[in-house]
Amino acid sequence: MTTLRIDVPYMARVEGEGALNIIVEDGEIKHLELNIFEPPRFFEAFLRGRHFMEAPDITARICGICPVAYQMSSSHAIEKILGVQISPEIRALRRLLYCAEWIESHALHIYLLHAPDFLGYESAISMAADPALRPAVEMGLRMKKIGNDLLALIGGREIHPLSPTVGGFYRAPTRKELLALKPELEWGLEASIKTVAWTATLDFPDFEPDYELVSLRHPDEYPMNEGRVVSNLGLDIPMEAFEEHFIDDHVPHSNAVHVYHRDHGSYLTGPLARLNLNLDKLTPLAKQALEETGHQFPSRNPFKSIVARAVEVVLAYEEALRIIDAYVRPEPSRIEAEPRAGWGCHITEAPRGMLYHRYELDDQGLILSCRIDAPTAQNLKRMEDDLWAFVPQVLALPHDEATLRCEQLVRNYDPCISCATHFLKLNVVEK
Amino acid sequence: MSSKNETRRAWSALLLGIGNEWASDDGVGPEVVRRVKAWWEGLERNATGEVGFVIMAQPDLALLDLLADCDRVIIVDAVRSGAPPGTLHRQAWEAGMLGDRGVERASSHGFGVRELLDMARALGKLPPRVELWGVEAASTAPGRGLTPRVAEAVESTAQALAEYLANLSP
Secondary structure (H helix, E strand, C coil): CCEEEEEECCCCCCECCCEEEEEEECCEEEEEEEEECCCCCCHHHHHCCCEHHHHHHHHHCCCCCCHHHHHHHHHHHHHHHHCCCCCHHHHHHHHHHHHHHHHHHHHHHHHHHHHHHHHCCCCHHHHHCCCCCHHHHHHHHHHHHHHHHHHHHHHCCCCCCCCEECCEECCCCCHHHHHCCHHHHHHHHHHHHHHHHHHHCCCCCCCCCCCEEEEEECCCCCCCCCCEEEECCCCEECHHHHHHHEEEECCCCECCCEEEECCCECEECCHHHHHHHCHHHCCHHHHHHHHHHCCCCCCCCHHHHHHHHHHHHHHHHHHHHHHHHCCCCCCCCECCCCCCCEEEEEEEEECCEEEEEEEEECCCCEEEEEEEECHHHHHHHHHHHHHHHHHHHHCCCCHHHHHHHHHHHHHCCCCEHHHHCCCCCCEEEEC | CHHHHCCCCCECEEEEEECCCCEHHHHHHHHHHHHHHHHHHCCCCCCCCCEEEEEECCCCCCHHHHHCCECEEEEEEEECCCCCCCCEEEEECCCCCCCCCCHHHHCHHHCCHHHHHHHHHHCCCCCCEEEEEEEECCCCCCECCCCHHHHHHHHHHHHHHHHHHHCCCC
């Protein structure tokens, strides 16, 4: 009997802690699991009894890469309960803030976490040490920094921003402050267009499993803060119906829940799903950059998520520049909200995909219960299903390469285990 | 962290206090740098060059640009070598000197001092001098506050660092 054992006890270049264990006997997968051993984080329990104004600040701590997503989903959900209507100026500033987060998160993943897989480097550090690739790493770092600088200006600081809150912002930046960032944003836009072309030259394994892609969709724009939940299989529901369709499930090998679609099982959320479902909503330069790659989209090849991510960086820079040009400082910067009892939920598009928050408040404005479904929790089951389909393709490869390909597959999802545990090491076992 | 937002300029020295102040003695680097900063800010500005102070729970990629902009960096961090708690280890950094911390290294959550310096070297952003001032930790258990022998070492380490800065040629 031949056994292949893939054991990645601690998965690299992902956010947080998880392992991958695969056992293949005589060409048949006997065991496959993404083992999420990062401790559970209990955020939903921490929030019980807290005032609604604390929700954006507490939930932002779930992630150092995408705190804005947590602030946005929680604020919108609570605003629905309290009947708060934000102004168009606050709405625009929120979209600008989200652009900043997409830029810094995507640039980090493309250049520092994912590109080494495609180019055969152990890490971004060894990639940077290669004179041929050093300029690419430098470009990625500068693109990321621009996102961080924009985030710091709007949010007060880069990580866990202070200003965003229920109803808007404690302080809105001045037009002059934002205009000062324009030269770097214009450089970033050019760099992001080059990045799309660069990602398009990478080698993509021939792998197109059939699965459901789910994202928000908005009639007028590429989705970030608003929209309906749609899929390539015809789903089209309001956010309020999310829990009727998407079930979260606890599995023994994971401290992260697995979310699956009641009708179709595992599904994909994130840049590839968003792009496939919103191709007609791309900004002009993002659309042109994608067309010039020669790659056909929609595409279900998860390895091409790096191209999707790069296209979204172009879009985020374009949108940031557009919003800054039209910027009117919100007055007031925050709409006051009075406590009232009720139930509300909201989904925004975090860099990694849909982030669902649902809250129930009492008449004092204290949180009675909440549910948070992070994008990685929604993608975990899809990752495992992808591996079931992909592992047979790599069995003939040398063990180290097979292991690396499986890891690369998981990294297509830019998994944020810290967000999901509330996950990665690869253990492939061949018997 | 005030130095982070200052306009770009060359510092003669950048002090980097690294550590999680919610993990007992891991907070020794920040505490030492805070003391030295307070002392430095109370001085009459004299002929010594500019000094930057940065305190962080864990290194960040944003530090790369700061490293490229200073003549020397002194990294103050908690270390574990088996020496008595509070022992000060001073040495010039060399590639390969810091051990692989194992599991932490793998994820982007594990971007530590070693990864920062390796990345800075790969990108040609290392300052001419890189010094490590490590204070031997007794405990990194969750919670705030230094253990007694590490707390005692804060003053002497800050003093030694202040003398070091005072003797820098402008």
